[in-house]
Amino acid sequence: MGDVFKAMADGTRRAILDELQERTGQTLFELCVRLTTKHGLGSSRQAVSQHLDVLEAVGLVTTRREGRYKFHYLDTSPLRTIVERWHIDQ
Amino acid sequence: MGDVFKAMADGTRRAILDELQERTGQTLFELCVRLTTKHGLGSSRQAVSQHLDVLEAVGLVTTRREGRYKFHYLDTSPLRTIVERWHIDQ
DNA sequence: TTGACAGGCAAGTGGTCGCTTGCCTGTCAT
DNA sequence: ATGACAGGCAAGCGACCACTTGCCTGTCAA
Secondary structure, three states: HHHHHHHHHHHHHHHHHHHHHHHEEOHHHHHHHHHHHOOOOOHHHHHHHHHHHHHHHHHOOOEEEEOEEEEEEEEOOHHHHHHHHHHOOO | HHHHHHHHHHHHHHHHHHHHOOOOOOHHHHHHHHHHHOOEEEEEEHHHHHHHHEEEEEEEOEEEOOOOOOEEEEHHHHHHHHHHOOOOOO
């Protein structure tokens, strides 16, 4: 629970979620390119990789391996617990 | 925006929000007592005070002074931006 | 098969965060 | 007015976090 908020606390990770929302199933390098060009974030490959590990650990991102590629998919269902806990009436 | 998540990232702060949701308008000392007894958190007065400052800075808590008392009120409206940004369909 | 490519692992570092400590300000009752 | 009470301010400290750096593993094409 608290891990979800810790994961969301970082701006780069929220930008990654934005990117995956716009185009899900991206690889690490695709995300690196699009983060630097569209979001203006100069994040290195290792940095983005570690961010993806955090997001995957809390269930906000799921992955699928295919050969030497690893695709990343957005899953916003962990955010639903926030709505449930504090009765956000939409 | 990111400040809201940073504020929510701490477990003690989320417990404070839970407490204020159950009984809004509490003072600092009331919150300290109820956090230790009901939530089992051994947080000092200064710690809780600093947490309240953070929550108030991001708009999750509003305050009202009355004499030497300061009452704290919950406001979950900043959380609504989360629902809007990532289309959580409730 | 060998080089390029996509990604992973792990140690080290600077900065931020949560908390404590100590002291101070303002308010109320006696 | 003077002591107790509710809260505020600010410096210091330990722990955690994001990031870098360097090297390694696995996969595919030429």
